[in-house]
Amino acid sequence: MIRVLIADDEPLIRAGIRMILTSADDIEVVAEAADGREAVEQARCHRVDVALLDIQMPRLDGLAALAELGRSAPGVRVLILTTFGERDNVLRALRQGGAGFLLKDSAPGELIGAVRAAAAGDAYLSPAATRHVVDSLATGKAGAADTRAAEARRRVAVLGERELEVLALLGEGLSNADAGRRxxxxxxxxxxxxxxxxxxxxxxxxxxxALLARDAGLGR
Known part of the structure; x- marks a missing residue:
């Protein structure tokens, strides 16, 4: 059974997520929190496997709570709940060891799948937001872009033809299922x-x- 914590300062958001997650036979919501400090305390107290943290929370925001959990409860896998407008924070979360990010309006099946993936030790990056994040990061100064492109082409040269095809689809933000169909x-x-x-x-x-794929000129 996957033990989950939901942390969001909006009661309706927590209730909706709880309803979705408890519909899965292998997931149990063992704690909820309305702010980041409470989330850290609840995660440690209830031996949580996966914590869903909203970025914008009082007392301690989601990124600060992620950092605190990394120090005091490193076994907890953290999924950040976000919106398109918070993509810069998403990248900070990934660099700080977050297990991935999930849009608040994600489909129920995606939410359940993300929790399962995180519990299994995999990173989960919402396919709906990945390309948006990649596009925003792929822009920059011309000189820096040229340098990134040369380095990216050097790195991807180690891949085989089929691997390059899969990488190109990652650059488009496709999920494994969508890439498989393509x-x-x-x-x-x-x-x-x-x-x-x-x-x-x-x-x-x-x-x-995905960033490497875009810098190397793969895909669309």
Whole structure:
């Protein structure tokens, strides 16, 4: 059973997430919190496996709570609840060890899948937001962009033809299932390719790989 904490200062948001998660047989919501400080305390007290943290919370915001949990409860996997307008904070969260991010208006199945992925030790990056984040980061000064492009092409040169095709679709923000349909392969096979790509490129997560794809000129 996956033990989950929901932290958001809006009661209706917490109630909606709880209703969705408790519909899954393998997920149990063991604690809720209305601010970041309470979230840290509840996560430690209830032996939480996965914590869903809103970025904007009183007393201690989601990023500060993530950092505190990393120090005091490193076994807790943290998913950040976010909106498109908070993409810069999302990137900070990923750098601080967050297990991924999820849009607040995500479909119920995506929410459940994200919690399961985080509990299994995988990073979860909302497909709906990944391309938006990548696009915002891919822009920059011309000289810096040229340097990034040259470095990205050097790094992706270690990949095989099929791996490059999968990487290009990561750059488009596609999920494993969508990439599988595009390439006529199973979702499990795509997942294997993604793991191999991340290892070869020494990337920590899909967003880093997607940025490399865009810098290298792969995909659309």
């Amino acid at each position: 390439l006529h392969m199973s979702e499990a096979t795509v997942k294997t390719y993604v793991s191999r790509i991340l290892a070869k490129l020494e990337c920590d997560n899909r967003v880093q790989a």
